[in-house]
Amino acid sequence: MDPHAPHTVPVPRVGVVVIGHDDAAHVTAAVRSALAQGPVVGEVVAVDDCSTDDSAELLTRLAASEPRLRVVRRRVDSGGCGSPRNTGLDRVTSPYVMFLDSGDLLPPGAADALLRAATDAGTDVAGGLCVRREVPEKGREGRDKGREVPWEARLYSSHAVYESPAQRPRLVHDTLCVNKLYRTDFLRDHGIRFPEGRFRHGDLVFSARVLAAGPRIALVPNRVYVRHVRGAGRLPGAPDAAGIADWRARTEASRAAYEILLAAGRKELAREARAKFLDHELRMYACELESRDAHHRRAWWTLTRAYLAEYDAIDWEHRPTAPGCLVGRVVLASPEPRDLPRIRALASRPA
Structure with missing residues (x-):
């Protein structure tokens, strides 16, 4: 951005859907990171997936002092991420939408960087770098505390615009939905939604539906999403110790x-x-x-x-x-x- 350019106030154009279930310890931090994106974020839709802890109460309390925040409480636990994301997507009124999980954060400037990329190039999708940050359990902090590992860094090494995904097949390898901004009407016009219910790894299906629609895509090297790895250090998406x-x-x-x-x-x-x-x-x-x-x-x-x-x-x-x-x-x-x-x-x- 040109530092000598006239200062303009960003128009609220982005809605952020935050989903959570029984994550009272982290959900308000996630929501605050979305609100802290500044005026570019016009609304935050927090979808509580029938939590049994204090999540919904904490969100309702926060919404009382944050006019941009709306809280949606689902009556039945979906058992997955897709249904609450779809619920949030249905409520969004902004031209662009992003997704955020309750245990993670949007770093400062993420929404602005993605929106600028999308609007400058006239694209339906904009993506940026996601990093996985290790957050050890209390009493187990060590030299890896706070270590960040980039996801698909090769894709996000520089600014780029693609007329269609076919120009950059490597896009298929980034199946995350949370490090991207989508034009809301693009998703709705193509009927692109997440798998409902207890479908695991629904990001893979959602991302395939997005790419199948052939959108113009802008990529930025900015760090736009922080995915937290908590506990013993198992990475998100790593093999499930419970079985097959x-x-x-x-x-x-x-x-x-x-x-x-x-x-x-x-x-x-x-x-x-x-x-x-x-x-x-x-x-x-x-x-x-x-x-x-x-x-x-x-x-x-x-x-x-x-x-x-x-x-x-x-x-x-x-x-x-x-x-x-x-x-x-x-x-x-x-x-x-x-x-x-x-x-x-x-x-x-x-x-």
Whole structure:
């Protein structure tokens, strides 16, 4: 921005949808980070997904002194992120919308940077850099406290504008919805919504629906979203220690994303979605397979082989020497789990 340009007051054009469930410890900080974006944010819609703690009361109290804040209380716990996000999207009246989870933050200037990118280039979508910040449990603080890891930094190394996602297939790899600003009417005109209910990893499906619609997209190198990693340090989206359910949900969401792109005639993007599964999901879960018990290994192996069997020769030739592709070939080569140290070594290589 030119420091000598005439000062203008930003017009309120952005609505921020904040969702939360039983997160009273963090939800007000998230909402305040949205309000602190300044006058560019004209409304914050906080959707409480039937919390049993003090979340709704805290939000209602905050709304009494914040005219831009509206609180929506859902009567039934949806069990996921999609339904409350859709509820918020239905309430937004602003020309542009962003999404924020209750445990995370919008850094100062995020909304302004994304709005400027979208309006200057006339795009339907603008995206920026998301960083994952480690927040250790009390008493376990160490040298990694506050460490930030960028997500898909290659995409956000500089300003860019793309006439369609086909110009930058790597966009498929950034399946987050929270580091982006969307033109509200673009989402509504194309009927783009999140999967309802207990659908896990719904960002993958939502992002595929966005890309399938072929929007013009602007990217900025600005840090626009801080995703907090709390507790023992497990990253968001990392394998679920409770069992195989999370992996099954990952494969189902990835399959749905592929089918959405393919049905829209975005064949190159659909291929890239399958490559992304190998590069990201498969490698991430394969790295920890050796540490699981025999029952989990067999279940994971069977499920993974069934999913990878849907790939064709062109999928495997897309990036044949990529670590994820090599891991996938090892899994397909045997009906039973094998070579786990080798799989871990391959999966640990940089993509």
